[in-house]
Amino acid sequence: MTTDSFDKDKTLDQENALQPKMVTVEIDGKTHQVPAGITLMKALWYTGKEVIRGAGCLGGFCGACGTYYRTKDDPKVKTCLACSHAVEDGMSFSFAPAFPARKATYDLTQLKDPKQDLFELYPEAPLCRNCNACTEACPQNIDVREGVWKAVFGDFKAVSETFMDCVMCGMCAPVCIADIAPSLVAVYASRAYGVREMEKPPGLFDRIKAIEDGQYKEDWDRVLKMTDDELQQTSANI
Amino acid sequence: MDIQALHDVVHTSRDARRKHTLPKFSPAERDTLIKKYHPDHRESAYRPIVFGPNEGDLTVRELASLLEGESPIPADLPLEPDHAVDVLVVGGGGAGCAAALHAHAEGAKVLLATKLRLADSNSVMAQGGMQIAVAPNDSPVQHFLDTLKGGHMKNDHDLLKTMVEEGPSIAKWLLGLGVLFDRDADGNLHVKKGGGSTKERLLTCSDYTGLEIMRVLKDEVLNQKIQILEFAAAVELLSDEDGACTGAVLQDLDNKRFVVVAAKIVILATGGIGRLHIQGFPTSNHYGATGDGLALAYRIGAPLVQIDTFQYHPSGGVYPEQLVGQLVTEGIRSEGGHLVNVNGDRFVNELDTRDVVSSSIIRECEEGRGVRTATGRVGVWLDTPLLEVEHGEGTLDKHFPAMVRQYERYGVDIRKDPVLIYPTLHYQNGGVKIDVNSETPVKDLFVAGETSGGLHGRNRLMGNSLLDLMVFGKRSGLTAAARVKKATQGQLTLNHLQRFRAEAQKHGVTGQMTSPMVLPAYTRTQNA
Ligand SMILES: Cc1cc2nc3c(=O)[nH]c(=O)nc-3n(C[C@H](O)[C@H](O)[C@H](O)COP(=O)(O)OP(=O)(O)OC[C@H]3O[C@@H](n4cnc5c(N)ncnc54)[C@H](O)[C@@H]3O)c2cc1C
Ligand code: SF4
Numbered sequence: 189m190t191t192d193s194f195d196k197d198k199t200l201d202q203e204n205a206l207q208p209k210m211v212t213v214e215i216d217g218k219t220h221q222v223p224a225g226i227t228l229m230k231a232l233w234y235t236g237k238e239v240i241r242g243a244g245c246l247g248g249f250c251g252a253c254g255t256y257y258r259t260k261d262d263p264k265v266k267t268c269l270a271c272s273h274a275v276e277d278g279m280s281f282s283f284a285p286a287f288p289a290r291k292a293t294y295d296l297t298q299l300k301d302p303k304q305d306l307f308e309l310y311p312e313a314p315l316c317r318n319c320n321a322c323t324e325a326c327p328q329n330i331d332v333r334e335g336v337w338k339a340v341f342g343d344f345k346a347v348s349e350t351f352m353d354c355v356m357c358g359m360c361a362p363v364c365i366a367d368i369a370p371s372l373v374a375v376y377a378s379r380a381y382g383v384r385e386m387e388k389p390p391g392l393f394d395r396i397k398a399i400e401d402g403q404y405k406e407d408w409d410r411v412l413k414m415t416d417d418e419l420q421q422t423s424a425n426i
Numbered sequence: 427m428d429i430q431a432l433h434d435v436v437h438t439s440r441d442a443r444r445k446h447t448l449p450k451f452s453p454a455e456r457d458t459l460i461k462k463y464h465p466d467h468r469e470s471a472y473r474p475i476v477f478g479p480n481e482g483d484l485t486v487r488e489l490a491s492l493l494e495g496e497s498p499i500p501a502d503l504p505l506e507p508d509h510a511v512d513v514l515v516v517g518g519g520g521a522g523c524a525a526a527l528h529a530h531a532e533g534a535k536v537l538l539a540t541k542l543r544l545a546d547s548n549s550v551m552a553q554g555g556m557q558i559a560v561a562p563n564d565s566p567v568q569h570f571l572d573t574l575k576g577g578h579m580k581n582d583h584d585l586l587k588t589m590v591e592e593g594p595s596i597a598k599w600l601l602g603l604g605v606l607f608d609r610d611a612d613g614n615l616h617v618k619k620g621g622g623s624t625k626e627r628l629l630t631c632s633d634y635t636g637l638e639i640m641r642v643l644k645d646e647v648l649n650q651k652i653q654i655l656e657f658a659a660a661v662e663l664l665s666d667e668d669g670a671c672t673g674a675v676l677q678d679l680d681n682k683r684f685v686v687v688a689a690k691i692v693i694l695a696t697g698g699i700g701r702l703h704i705q706g707f708p709t710s711n712h713y714g715a716t717g718d719g720l721a722l723a724y725r726i727g728a729p730l731v732q733i734d735t736f737q738y739h740p741s742g743g744v745y746p747e748q749l750v751g752q753l754v755t756e757g758i759r760s761e762g763g764h765l766v767n768v769n770g771d772r773f774v775n776e777l778d779t780r781d782v783v784s785s786s787i788i789r790e791c792e793e794g795r796g797v798r799t800a801t802g803r804v805g806v807w808l809d810t811p812l813l814e815v816e817h818g819e820g821t822l823d824k825h826f827p828a829m830v831r832q833y834e835r836y837g838v839d840i841r842k843d844p845v846l847i848y849p850t851l852h853y854q855n856g857g858v859k860i861d862v863n864s865e866t867p868v869k870d871l872f873v874a875g876e877t878s879g880g881l882h883g884r885n886r887l888m889g890n891s892l893l894d895l896m897v898f899g900k901r902s903g904l905t906a907a908a909r910v911k912k913a914t915q916g917q918l919t920l921n922h923l924q925r926f927r928a929e930a931q932k933h934g935v936t937g938q939m940t941s942p943m944v945l946p947a948y949t950r951t952q953n954a
């Protein structure tokens with residue numbers, strides 16, 4: 189993806205150009221030199237680590253790569269997604285281990301009252317002590333604490349909106365002093381909202397019926413009889 | 427020139443660009459452009475496959491080597507089953523979850539084995555949306571024609587008709603599971619227009635369509651207590667004396683042990699090939715997209731179709747370096763974002779099909795109208811701030827929160843400045859040949875999702891893949907569940923592997939790579 193015929197003047201200025209500047213990072217307590225600007229994930233590979241657990245989509249969507257990190261001289265340990273966060277000089281980091289949070293199982297179509305049933309499925313949810321640790325632990329900057337309260341108050345629509353960014357990394361669960369796994373509560377509330385509260389889209393059901401009633405049969409017969417040339421003509425002209 | 431000066435070219439040309447609509451290329455122009463610039467037409471990247479079901483067919487070198495590769499299984503592996511099930515589903519993406527849920531719902535005993543965690547997949551990353559003809563001015567027939575046109579008329583008509591007709595019922599199924607598709611004020615499903623489509627047909631969950639679908643499917647697979655094996659990669663299939671598929675050998679990635687699964691039916695749903703980095707391209711795909719299913723199916727004798735064509739998504743990240751190859755959602759172009767060269771000019775109708783748009787970007791860059799980064803990469807601008815100008819401030823935050831976040835992490839504000847893009851290896855257009863029930867010519871071996879081929883022709887239309895997964899995941903699951911009720915478990919042998927090895931030898935093929943690849947080798951082994 190490079191070309192020779194380019195105007196040198198139209199080159200984007202970028203730090204760490206062709207000769208990468210190196211930075212010092214600490215991975216699992218061990219010091220390494222890695223090129224500046226690469227992701228934490230690439231730093232792991234660069235330092236010879238084989239990654240099996242801890243990598244998934246490599247694009248910030250799956251939550252496999254939840255990581256604890258600390259920047260130089262700052263006591264605060266923060267969280268990030270290793271595939272989507274750049275190394276900095278003096279940074280220390282380690283993958284977060286898997287956490288055995290409990291997921292309730294349910295049949296959404298059979299629940300009597302999803303808002304009440306939440307308290308049976310996740311009896312710990314209303315015990316939130318408002319410490320806000322979950323929000324601080326979320327690499328997606330979701331207001332997790334607020335979301336938990338919304339779920340408890342039965343505002344499932346708001347829960348679904350709050351957690352639309354949730355990549356299910358689970359970083360909010362180990363910090364919770366009330367043993368709540370907020371993202372699991374959120375999936376329940378969000379699905380319950382979709383299944384039980386959202387109205388059915390009328391146009392969709394009309395379309396399904398039209399297909400079942402064979403409304404497109406004539407069109408299909410016409411189209412499927414066409415030669416490749418005729419098809420090409422027809423689809424080019426629409 | 428510094429970045430601000432380069433940005434300014436985009437800012438100052440914006441108003442002039444807004445006044446013009448760019449016509450689409452004529453069919454002849456499209457053809458010339460693609461032949462000259464699309465990577466599918468780079469002859470030196472291709473070679474014939476030496477042996478096996480597709481002997482003599484041309485494909486990219488990376489895939490040819492994978493298909494001819496050597497199985498990690500020793501010929502004398504004891505085939506005592508560790509698990510015995512009705513249906514083994516391999517792969518925990520959209521196609522695998524759909525297949526498992528439908529087969530389970532019909533009473534089959536299902537085991538779902540996946541290489542990483544459940545839902546770590548390409549499916550979870552889909553941002554653009556899912557094509558289903560639900561709008562009043564649209565129809566399945568229209569969807570069929572658009573897809574054919576996008577696929578250069580090479581799509582399998584039966585597969586395609588099946589997909590477009592079942593689309594609406596899939597939307598109903600997903601809504602019934604609680605997937606929150608975007609809605610219009612009247613409660614109807616909101617539809618957007620995707621590249622290469624004549625009608626608004628893209629169902630979305632903001633720009634988290636795949637994530638929302640996978641969150642729900644994963645939750646449901648867990649609710650249904652379907653047996654799952656994570657970090658278990660299928661590395662070989664098993665066959666009986668008649669050549670039918672009877673199970674698989676998995677490798678536990680934690681302890682490297684082989685796990686033998688006896689199954690009356692195997693459904694391969696292992697996704698795409700981006701991590702083979704065909705022709706050296708960066709990729710948008712997930713860590714496990716190494717084409718394993720193609721290699722497994724090929725060894726047991728299933729022919730592949732259209733494996734000479736791949737999709738290079740027009741908008742892969744170029745800058746900053748951390749985003750190289752990562753997908754920049756097509757939704758930006760669907761909502762009117764322009765592609766702009768270094769001079770501030772548009773050069774293609776942004777809603778043309780992916781192969782055309784990618785080819786035109788490669789043309790701009792090869793002819794010196796690209797923007798070059800200090801790391802030697804080159805790309806063109808995608809004018810994101812235009813959306814704020816056209817549709818009002820806050821549009822990007824509202825419609826593209828994932829993308830805003832994707833760039834914010836590296837200090838780029840896409841509301842204020844455009845982003846640099848270049849095509850990235852995105853999708854395998856072809857794959858294992860299947861029939862309308864997703865079965866391959868090898869009895870009891872089904873393939874669903876990106877691993878299968880034929881449906882999309884030579885270029886998949888945006889948004890058709892998510893529908894493909896759901897439709898053929900469902901059909902494979904239902905067909906399998908119906909068949910296993912009457913079927914008995916066949917013998918477990920490696921006869922096909924013996925034949926395959928003999929053929930390799932006959933053709934003088936030795937010293938092949940180990941196949942499947944399972945994970946790409948990114949770990950640096952020596953000090954540079
Ligand atoms: C970034 C991105 C954005 C996209 N956006 C869209 C979009 O907006 N609309 C659209 O329609 N399509 C989109 N696509 C395409 C679409 O998402 C994929 O084609 C589709 O998700 C593939 O689904 P699948 O179930 O076949 O495979 P995947 O979802 O990739 O799942 C395959 C699964 O199999 C597992 N696996 C692989 N090998 C093995 C093995 N040997 N043993 C066990 N398990 C294995 C993998 O780990 C994974 O879990 C996008 C793709 C990408 C990469
Ligand atoms: S809400 Fe919890 S699981 Fe979801 S992204 Fe934030 S920390 Fe991760």
Ligand code: SF4
Pocket residue numbers: 315316317318319320321322323332333336363364365366367368370
């Ligand atoms: S961490 Fe637990 S207790 Fe604290 S605010 Fe979050 S949910 Fe409540």
Ligand code: FES
Pocket residue numbers: 242243244245246247248249250251252253254269270271272355
């Ligand atoms: S690997 Fe998926 S979020 Fe990082």
